Amino acid sequence: MLENFNQVPRSVSVYAFIADAVFKVAPIPEPVSKNQEFSLADSLREKMGVEGYSIEDDTRTFSVRLKNRSELREEKWPVISSSSEVPSALDSPSKFEYSVGIVANGYPDDAERCLRSIDKHSGTLSKEILLLDNGNDEEVGRRFESLQTEIESLAVIHTDHALGDGAAKNSLLKSAKGSVFILIDPSVEAIGPFLSELGNILSDPKIGIAGYAGLRTETMLHFHEGDGESGYMDAMQGYCLAFRREDIANVGLMRESFRFYRNLDIDFSFQFKNVGFRIYADNSLPLVLHEHRGWTTMSEQERDELSRKNYGRFLKKWREKTNLLISSAD
DSSP states (O other), rough: GGGGTTTOOHHHHHHHHHHHHOOOOOOOOOOOSHHHHHHHHHHHHHHHHHEEEEEEOOOEEEEEEOOOHHHHHHHOOOOEEEEEGSSOOOTSSEEEEEEEEEEEOOOOOHHHHHHHHHHTTSTOOSEEEEEEEOOHHHHHHHHHHHTTTTTTTTTEEEESOOOOOOOOHHHHHHHEEEEEEEETTTTEEESOOOOOHHHHTTTSTTTEEEEESSSEEESSSSEOOTOOEEEEESEEOOTTEEEEGGGHHHHHHOTOOSSSSSHHHHHHHHHTTTTTOEEEEEEEESEEEOOOHHHHHHHHHHHHHHHHHHHHHHHHHHTTTTGGGHHHHH
């Protein structure tokens, strides 16, 4: 085992022995000069690095270990570790009419279905599609990278580990350069054009958020779906949630204390309502909601606990703001 070679004096013999054990190469002859020795050692060291091993050595000691997933991802493409590492474009002029943001937490088939459907039904609209590869394994990262050659408007952002939901979505938002930002869940499939419809709703300056599936409440203690209705809502579900990018200067980014996705959309909706914006749902948008694996693949106990904690965060900030509810205006 390679672990047996930790703290072994540095020499080409050690490199050669390990290379033989790992790569099954033919025996490597000893060099006849110091220059040859270091050249051969560097060559073997580089090969082992490419094959996924990290080597640390000096003139007296030598150690080798398998690289972790984060190190492997960093070598293949740029990665971020937090939303704070993303240069913010929020104060920059818009380059596109629309920015679509998608966070992929595994399940690449779902993400690809979502991406291709948006690309298919957005035609020649001025747009960019931003996909956050949120700490997925290397194979998934490569798959998303290859999609950029097929979908011209697609740009992939890689993370070195799974960011919390608030941080992941803020990373997309800070990267966006579209006038209208549309957050889409990977479980969503477009079956017709919908970006322009959202843009038309947001042409009303009184509306801060437009989307597909709205929520209503009378007491702040329970939100229920708008019964498939269109109209003004108390909050918008994160399946499809659109807003003007310029309004973030007044509204603020999402709260990154929400690591789990549930109820973050409600909290973010109230950030808009708190500065005077209204929320409008159009349930006729040509969207299909498939299985939401971020919910169905978790145990009932775990998802209920995480949801409860997030709802507690929401209530702590907004419980007394009943004046923001639609029912308060009736």
